[in-house]
Amino acid sequence: MNEPMPAPAPEIGVGPWEGPWPDDTRYDRELLEQGDRRNVLDEFRYWTVEAIVAELDTRRHPFHVAIENWAHDLNIGSVVRTANAFNAAGVHVVGRRRWNRRGAMVTDRYLHVHHHEDAEALTTWAGAHDLTVIGIDNTPGSVPIETATLPRDCLLVFGQEGPGLSEATLGACSQVLSITQFGSTRSINAGAAAAIAMHAWVRQHAVIPPAAR
Known part of the structure; x- marks a missing residue:
């Protein structure tokens, strides 16, 4: 008897940005285009590393x-x-x-x-x-x-x-x-x-x- 195939692991993060791109320098154009699969909080999705560091520095x-x-x-x-x-x-x-x-x-x-x-x-x-x-x-x-x-x-x-x-x-x-x-x-x-x-x-x-x- 064949065992059922394991369910695929859920993808981390989000895919490419849908809709008009945000007019905000914190966003990374490559991530907007390709998606953001990094292990970051949702509030930092699509942000550049530099923008995330700058925000973390405030807190x-x-x-x-x-x-x-x-x-x-x-x-x-x-x-x-x-x-x-x-x-x-x-x-x-x-x-x-x-x-x-x-x-x-x-x-x-x-x-x-x-x-x-x-x-x-x-x-x-x-x-x-x-x-x-x-x-x-x-x-x-x-x-x-x-x-x-x-x-x-x-x-x-x-x-x-x-x-x-x-x-x-x-x-x-x-x-x-x-x-x-x-x-x-x-x-x-x-x-x-x-x-x-x-x-x-x-x-x-x-x-x-x-x-x-």
Whole structure:
């Protein structure tokens, strides 16, 4: 007996623009002609990348995210994608300049991504921009993030899974917060930790749109 063929996966996005084209410089003529299959919100359909970034810049949240990249951390792409989802003001890569962008799913195009040679350069930048440096690591003496109050203007810093934050970065943190765990593993990867920490900030400071409640 032949099994039924699986239903085709639904197409993402929208097809070519129907009707007169909009007289608005935010729209991309190629997307209007061919359709927009990007993974973007409906309000940004057919917009150019530059127009989307400009609009997001008007509503960025005042927290930044940094991750140390001493050994080509594969979690950076995931951190970038989550930072885009929560509209972070910026993402900072510390150490190696090159990182695996595959996990970012091109979301780095819609963010401001910065590079710093070392922890000193990062914290100098944070000080110049009045950001409180908050480390996320389960080191001795760390405070559970579930009970902590996050500063509104802050830089959340993450290390690599295993070694965690470097000593230089830990020494520059105003506070170190840990994510409470209940299983057997000692740590969770930086991508998951970053998502939890960013969402903790959102719960404390973001204005939640009525439609999203």
